[in-house]
Every structure is written in structure tokens, then in C-alpha cells.
Amino acid sequence: MDVQAKEEETMRTGLPERVRACLFDLDGVLTQTAKVHAAAWKEMFDAYLRSRAEPFVPFDPVADYDAYVDGKTRADGTRSFLESRHIDLPDGTPGDPPGAETINGLGNAKNEIVLRRIREDGVAAYAGSVRYVEAVRAAGLRRAVVSSSANCADVLKSAGIDGLFEVRVDGVTIARDHLPGKPAPDTYLAAARELGVDPSQAAVFEDALAGVEAGRAGHFGFVVGVDRVGQAAALRAHGADTVVTDLAELLQRR
Numbered sequence: 391m392d393v394q395a396k397e398e399e400t401m402r403t404g405l406p407e408r409v410r411a412c413l414f415d416l417d418g419v420l421t422q423t424a425k426v427h428a429a430a431w432k433e434m435f436d437a438y439l440r441s442r443a444e445p446f447v448p449f450d451p452v453a454d455y456d457a458y459v460d461g462k463t464r465a466d467g468t469r470s471f472l473e474s475r476h477i478d479l480p481d482g483t484p485g486d487p488p489g490a491e492t493i494n495g496l497g498n499a500k501n502e503i504v505l506r507r508i509r510e511d512g513v514a515a516y517a518g519s520v521r522y523v524e525a526v527r528a529a530g531l532r533r534a535v536v537s538s539s540a541n542c543a544d545v546l547k548s549a550g551i552d553g554l555f556e557v558r559v560d561g562v563t564i565a566r567d568h569l570p571g572k573p574a575p576d577t578y579l580a581a582a583r584e585l586g587v588d589p590s591q592a593a594v595f596e597d598a599l600a601g602v603e604a605g606r607a608g609h610f611g612f613v614v615g616v617d618r619v620g621q622a623a624a625l626r627a628h629g630a631d632t633v634v635t636d637l638a639e640l641l642q643r644r
């Protein structure tokens with residue numbers, strides 16, 4: 391493909407010309423799993439909150455999920471929501487049984503629920519996202535998935551889209567390399583490094599407030615907020631340069 395044709399195709403991705411790589415979040419951006427996570431968090435937190443002495447105030451799967459849990463690692467999400475309720479639990483250890491009254495125990499209980507739901511209902515990719523990733527691949531851009539989820543590889547495989555990406559930085563990488571999770575930019579920076587591009591040449595695609603914040607903190611070339619729940623203004627306030635409701639909208643931009 392000659393230079394002009396390539397530039398025209400790159401322009402059709404709706405991204406600035408300097409962008410050479412796309413870094414995609416998973417849950418809620420590529421796959422319809424943000425709502426599965428939100429429902430699993432609610433099931434786990436409500437069971438735990440009911441077991442406590444204070445009056446029961448349920449976990450809100452929209453407001454609490456977006457503010458405290460979305461985009462963060464399992465342990466950070468657990469800690470952050472409990473903190474909002476002034477509940478301080480010990481971390482425990484990764485092997486704590488599901489439901490043990492520790493950060494790890496509650497996180498393990500949530501993971502059992504999420505895996506059960508995924509097993510029973512399967513995982514669907516967003517059709518617009520698949521079209522978009524195929525378009526950026528055709529335009530010659532590099533592609534990575536950057537997720538806080540330790541279940542990232544399985545979810546990509548179940549959705550049948552694991553072959554579209556060259557690099558994966560996920561919850562397993564975070565634990566192995568001791569990376570700070572989102573809203574810190576480290577996971578996105580690691581993916582850009584692995585793809586061999588400067589952050590200024592990479593676009594970040596995120597539906598979580600913690601995720602667009604990571605995009606801004608890492609000084610990435612462009613941050614696309616993906617609004618699945620009516621939080622466009624908050625995504626902009628936390629770091630998105632533009633907001634779409636479906637990635638395919640970007641293909642119409644010139």
C-alpha cells in the first residue's frame with residue numbers, strides 16, 4: 391500500500407495521524423462483560439453487607455460500580471468500594487477461601503460468581519468493536535488489549551477475538567510484574583513499550599473512569615472514551631479526548 395493510500399485508511403479510523411498503535415480495554419470496550427462483572431460484584435457485596443451488623447445499604451451496580459470498581463484490579467476494586475463504606479479489612483492471601491472476611495476472600499467469592507455467569511451465558515464481543523479493530527488492522531496499526539482482569543485471556547478466547555491482538559497486558563501480567571493497576575498508566579505504558587511505540591503515538595480505548603484517567607496520566611496520543619452507560623461527561627472530565635457510544639462510530643469520521 392502506498393503512503394497516501396495508507397494515510398487515507400488511517401484517517402478513516404477517526405484517529406489523529408500520529409497514532410500508530412491502538413490499546414484497547416477489554417470488559418465493556420471489546421466484550422459485553424462489564425455488566426457481567428457489575429452483576430457479580432453486586433451479588434458478592436450484597437451478601438457480605440447483609441452479614442454485617444450495620445443497616446443494609448445495597449451495592450449500586452451503576453453508581454458504585456462506576457465510581458469504585460470499574461477498570462480496577464479485583465483487589466483494588468474490593469478495597470476501594472469497602473473504603474467508601476468505611477470498612478477496613480485485611481488483605482489476606484490469594485489462596486483465601488471464597489467468602490473469607492478479607493480482601494482476597496471477598497474477591498475470590500466474586501470471581502466464582504463471574505466465572506459461573508460466563509460459563510452459563512457465554513461471552514459476546516461488540517460487533518462494532520470487532521469491525522473497528524479489523525479496520526485499524528487493515529490500516530496497518532498495531533493492536534494490544536490492556537485489561538485489569540485476570541480472566542482476560544479466557545474471555546478473549548470465548549468471544550473468538552483473541553487472534554486480533556499482538557500483545558496482551560492483563561491482571562495476570564499485573565500480578566507477575568508487580569505493576570500498579572489503573573488509574574495508574576503503567577499497564578498501558580507496558581503495552582506501548584511491547585509494541586515499540588511512544589505513548590504519544592498510541593490511542594487508548596476505555597469505558598471506565600479509572601481507564602481514561604490512566605490514558606491521561608500516561609500522556610497518550612489520544613484517549614477514546616466508550617460510553618455504554620450514559621457517563622459521557624464524566625469520561626471527558628476524567629481524561630477522554632472524545633467519547634463514542636460504539637467504536638464503529640469512529641469509522642465514519644474523516
Ligand SMILES: O=P(O)(O)OC[C@H]1O[C@@H](O)[C@H](O)[C@@H](O)[C@@H]1O
Nearest residue numbers: 417427460461464538539540541
Ligand atoms: O476479577 P477479574 O476478572 O480479574 O477482573 C477485574 C476487573 O477487570 C476489569 O476489566 C473490570 O472492569 C472490573 O469490573 C473487574 O472487576
